[in-house]
Amino acid sequence: MWKYSKKLEYPVKIAKADPAMAKLILSQFGGPDGELGAAMRYLSQRYGCPTPEVKGLLTDIGTEELAHFEMICAIVYQLTRNLSVDEVRQGGFDAYYIDHTTGIWPANASGSPFSANYFQSTGDVIADLHEDMAADEAIA
Numbered sequence: 001m002w003k004y005s006k007k008l009e010y011p012v013k014i015a016k017a018d019p020a021m022a023k024l025i026l027s028q029f030g031g032p033d034g035e036l037g038a039a040m041r042y043l044s045q046r047y048g049c050p051t052p053e054v055k056g057l058l059t060d061i062g063t064e065e066l067a068h069f070e071m072i073c074a075i076v077y078q079l080t081r082n083l084s085v086d087e088v089r090q091g092g093f094d095a096y097y098i099d100h101t102t103g104i105w106p107a108n109a110s111g112s113p114f115s116a117n118y119f120q121s122t123g124d125v126i127a128d129l130h131e132d133m134a135a136d137e138a139i140a
Helices: 019-030 035-048 052-080 085-090 094-100 125-138
Strands: none
16 A cells, blocks of 8 residues: 655754744644645545546545655654743643643644544545645645
8 A cells, every 4th residue: 555664754853842833833733724634635535536547646645645744743743842841831832731741632723623624525526626725725
């Protein structure tokens, strides 16, 4: 099916913790237009495609979104590792920290958990592609 190379597509090397930035970047992980939603969107919608080529394309895109998902998680992890209690509080990361400490959990910047309600899969390839483009545009 897939071959996983066990390394990030692009290396992530963050030296300084920044919980406030991590809180914002979490939305790119589990927010309405984040990488988790994008991967699920493409991998779900592929089944409604009329040709094997289009199915393959959406599978490729969905897989690429999973690679983005992995990089975002690495960024959040590196921004939150070794935080002091004061850094957690000052960075506004305390509400997240109470439930997840520095674990990576799909949520948006305000703390709402990821939901499949963030994306659509209608079975109509044109409607689905419009929805895909709208979600991509929202984060551009």
